[in-house]
Amino acid sequence: MAERGRKSGQQDKRANGKKNGSVSNLIAGYVNLTVNGESRKLMIGKDVQTSDTLAHTIRETLGLTGTKVSCDHGACGACTVLMDGKPILSCMTLTVECDGKSITTIEGLEDPKTGRLHPIQQAFIDHTAFQCGFCTPGIIMSTKALLDKDPSPSEDKVEEALSGHYCRCISHYHVLEAVKDVIRKSEER
Numbered sequence: 001m002a003e004r005g006r007k008s009g010q011q012d013k014r015a016n017g018k019k020n021g022s023v024s025n026l027i028a029g030y031v032n033l034t035v036n037g038e039s040r041k042l043m044i045g046k047d048v049q050t051s052d053t054l055a056h057t058i059r060e061t062l063g064l065t066g067t068k069v070s071c072d073h074g075a076c077g078a079c080t081v082l083m084d085g086k087p088i089l090s091c092m093t094l095t096v097e098c099d100g101k102s103i104t105t106i107e108g109l110e111d112p113k114t115g116r117l118h119p120i121q122q123a124f125i126d127h128t129a130f131q132c133g134f135c136t137p138g139i140i141m142s143t144k145a146l147l148d149k150d151p152s153p154s155e156d157k158v159e160e161a162l163s164g165h166y167c168r169c170i171s172h173y174h175v176l177e178a179v180k181d182v183i184r185k186s187e188e189r
């Protein structure tokens with residue numbers, strides 16, 4: 001399950017950002033991120049406001065619209081991205097909290113050389129594990145984090161890892177089949 005931020009006020013979130021990020025960068029007025037392997041330097045007040053969520057920065061500033069925002073308050077998992085390999089809810093994370101972090105979005109999963117889809121993405125297509133697809137990028141990112149940590153998780157662990165994701169199209173059973181297929185194929189290798 002992606003880490004959930006607290007539903008606290010902006011003031012509180014800003015304070016967290018200063019605590020977690022690189023203070024010297026923030027004082028200098030920049031947020032440095034690595035997004036899908038590329039360094040991005042964002043000027044505070046120009047490229048990024050202190051109140052901007054990571055979801056907003058990813059989609060509106062960096063143009064990576066594969067990450068979806070649905071509930072926008074930490075309840076559905078649609079906005080999940082990886083921060084230093086761990087799933088986080090980007091709608092509940094301020095960009096200034098992410099200074100110095102490595103962010104992976106759904107756009108970062110395909111093979112950069114061949115353009116081939118990641119095996120998890122391919123399995124979701126093979127098993128028709130979506131309908132509208134709005135929840136899919138977030139589910140795939142949580143699956144990636146799980147399988148990077150544990151390539152052969154039990155079904156219970158898969159269900160637990162994906163339990164924070166709502167799919168309004170009720171594709172959950174197909175999602176489980178897709179994830180089991182990825183696990184099976186990696187075990188056969």
Ligand code: FES
Pocket residue numbers: 068069070071072073074075076077078079080089090091092
């Ligand atoms: S959009 Fe972030 S949890 Fe729903």
Ligand code: FES
Pocket residue numbers: 129130131132133134135136166167168169170171
């Ligand atoms: S496929 Fe539509 S919300 Fe999940």
